[in-house]
Amino acid sequence: xxxxxxxxxxxTFNAGKVSAxxxxxxxxxAGELFGIIGPDGAGKTTLFRLLTTLLKPDSGSATIDGLDxxxxxxxxxxxxxxxxxxxxxxxxxxVIENLSFYASVFGTTIQQKYELIKDIYCRxxxxxxxxxxxxSGGMKQKLALCCALIHAPSVLFLDEPTTGVDPSSRREFxxxxxxxxxxxxxxxxxxxxxxxxSRCNRLAMMNxxxxxxxxxxxxxxxxxxxxxxxxxxxxxxxxxxxVRNIEGIxxxxxxxxxxxxxxxxxxxxxxxxxxxxxVHQYHHTNVKMEPCQPTMEDCFMNASxxxx
Amino acid sequence: xxxxxxxxxxxxxxxxANPFLPRLAVVxxxxxxxxxPWIATMDVKDVNLSVVDQDRSSTSExxxxxxxxxxxxxxxxxxxxxxxxxxEVEKGKSDxxxxxxxxxERDWVNxxxxxxxxxxxxxxxxxxxxxxxxxNNIISDFSTELSRQKGEVAAFPVKLSTxxxxxxxxxxxxxxxxxxxxxxxxxxxxxxxxxxxVTEKENGTIEQINVTPVGKGEFIASKLIFYGVxxxxxxxxxxxxxxxxxxxxxxxxIGVIYAGAVLFxxxxxxxxxxxxxxxxxxxxxxxxxFFFMMTFMLLSGIFTPINSMVTWAxxxxxxxxxxxxxxxxxxxxxxxxxxxxxxxxxxxxxxxxAIMSVIAVVTYRKQQ
Numbered sequence: 001x002x003x004x005x006x007x008x009x010x011x012t013f014n015a016g017k018v019s020a021x022x023x024x025x026x027x028x029x030a031g032e033l034f035g036i037i038g039p040d041g042a043g044k045t046t047l048f049r050l051l052t053t054l055l056k057p058d059s060g061s062a063t064i065d066g067l068d069x070x071x072x073x074x075x076x077x078x079x080x081x082x083x084x085x086x087x088x089x090x091x092x093x094x095v096i097e098n099l100s101f102y103a104s105v106f107g108t109t110i111q112q113k114y115e116l117i118k119d120i121y122c123r124x125x126x127x128x129x130x131x132x133x134x135x136s137g138g139m140k141q142k143l144a145l146c147c148a149l150i151h152a153p154s155v156l157f158l159d160e161p162t163t164g165v166d167p168s169s170r171r172e173f174x175x176x177x178x179x180x181x182x183x184x185x186x187x188x189x190x191x192x193x194x195x196x197x198s199r200c201n202r203l204a205m206m207n208x209x210x211x212x213x214x215x216x217x218x219x220x221x222x223x224x225x226x227x228x229x230x231x232x233x234x235x236x237x238x239x240x241x242x243v244r245n246i247e248g249i250x251x252x253x254x255x256x257x258x259x260x261x262x263x264x265x266x267x268x269x270x271x272x273x274x275x276x277x278x279v280h281q282y283h284h285t286n287v288k289m290e291p292c293q294p295t296m297e298d299c300f301m302n303a304s305x306x307x308x
Numbered sequence: 309x310x311x312x313x314x315x316x317x318x319x320x321x322x323x324x325a326n327p328f329l330p331r332l333a334v335v336x337x338x339x340x341x342x343x344x345p346w347i348a349t350m351d352v353k354d355v356n357l358s359v360v361d362q363d364r365s366s367t368s369e370x371x372x373x374x375x376x377x378x379x380x381x382x383x384x385x386x387x388x389x390x391x392x393x394x395x396e397v398e399k400g401k402s403d404x405x406x407x408x409x410x411x412x413e414r415d416w417v418n419x420x421x422x423x424x425x426x427x428x429x430x431x432x433x434x435x436x437x438x439x440x441x442x443x444n445n446i447i448s449d450f451s452t453e454l455s456r457q458k459g460e461v462a463a464f465p466v467k468l469s470t471x472x473x474x475x476x477x478x479x480x481x482x483x484x485x486x487x488x489x490x491x492x493x494x495x496x497x498x499x500x501x502x503x504x505x506v507t508e509k510e511n512g513t514i515e516q517i518n519v520t521p522v523g524k525g526e527f528i529a530s531k532l533i534f535y536g537v538x539x540x541x542x543x544x545x546x547x548x549x550x551x552x553x554x555x556x557x558x559x560x561x562i563g564v565i566y567a568g569a570v571l572f573x574x575x576x577x578x579x580x581x582x583x584x585x586x587x588x589x590x591x592x593x594x595x596x597x598f599f600f601m602m603t604f605m606l607l608s609g610i611f612t613p614i615n616s617m618v619t620w621a622x623x624x625x626x627x628x629x630x631x632x633x634x635x636x637x638x639x640x641x642x643x644x645x646x647x648x649x650x651x652x653x654x655x656x657x658x659x660x661x662a663i664m665s666v667i668a669v670v671t672y673r674k675q676q
Contacts, residue, residue, distance in 0.1 A: 087512075088512030089513065097318075
């Protein structure tokens, strides 16, 4: 049985003027680590709030562990763990008070579930008596994860858990998720960082309330069917605008310290042609170009272009 | 309902962890009960009086002496002309002018009518009207006394005597202290739970609670029980301060007061919940609550008597539940009334409490 199954979920705001989630159908198998990547405003948080029964859909349906999200919302709530994007534990209670409070509302204790949170909680233990509001960002994130896990949920929803956390804590966090997977917990995680996507079993790319691509990180990269070039020159900003004017180039965007150029699928444009145009027509100097492997971000750019 | 216990424990912990609230909960009732009644008073004392004595006779001197002897007036200036005295009023140095006309003594002796002119600064209308009233009394006592000395029978041989019932010394504190007890309940049972719920909304903690099996009833009950008990406790402390310091409610039945207080705090809690349902930010909640508080304070007879309002406003007070609780508090504290006398107020308070609770619960939805 699928852990999460949605069918054409739709949620609009402002009397239908803003559609945050626009017909999402998704199946997540039990025990999967499923990622949803997309920029801010893509509708990720609304999707999470629907799946955690905080919002009712305008249309469509969804089941969590086979339970209907509207009819059985009460049962769903005791089976899922939710970690919202914003820190939302009690800042005026201590670490241990927060944790034991959430344990008690689920009718359990920290001792009973200690095995599950042990690896994460051991880092927090030195701060057990510190007010939750006074913790560092990374520590807050660990505490929030502990509180979301304290009742041993079968499905865990993590809404942008790594936003605003330093790179080493981010890596650490994904290691923790990988460990949790071994306990058989299904994890749905959203992120705006494309580089994190490769840590998921499968992922969906989301933009404007829709999924624009779904698959394993490998299949998504493999499905990239165009030529991708990395370019650099002396005047990077002028270069960006000039490349965009060249016929046969689908898109050019900054990528780290280079620009990525994606050629149109059916174009005859060659790398040497582009260099010719840039050097002779636009008088660029030191133009260097090389083919490159698409990353998740390139795939996302490609997919969202298709969507438009 | 097991979660309710843990929610309550959480409320207690949060309250104790707050560096400010527990102290305020002690200071607030003490301040309200021990300081306010001495300051917020409508008793008029120390009225500054300017006298324009154009008669300068022994009679006028006697009258002035008599006025000075009363503790209501400070004789500020003795002026020659009315205009001079008026300047004193304009400067704010005096509140009342009394002008004794030339030839007062002579007219009096001849049995002619005498006119004494009083002008009052009505910027502070209470001081003006009360002050001139006191002055009137002194002058009429004086003239009666004078007539008697002349061996005349007073022109109007009826002696008026007034007895003030329930508050025999017209002590304004008897009027104020029950009102201040109501203010304490409004502040503690209306404001605190409302702000607490809206803060949970602002912090997003309510959302974290909403994905747990905790029901909406339990969540709200935890707020109501905690702040209700806290409110009643502080009300009790304040009530006993009122009883021991100001000797209110010498005959009243405390049970009647508590029955009213419980109904009223449930009403305040319901209105607070209602406001929190529609407030997204604390700012919004504070402002809305303040609007209700001002309405309650000024239109329910808490500080100013309902009888002195314009007629339409008097009808309006019937839809303000604090009006009934104010009446219950004053009647019990000053007259020793019981349930039998106050059944109408209790009934109305109950009806409003029930209506407001239903509205609050219906508008509180867990699922949007």
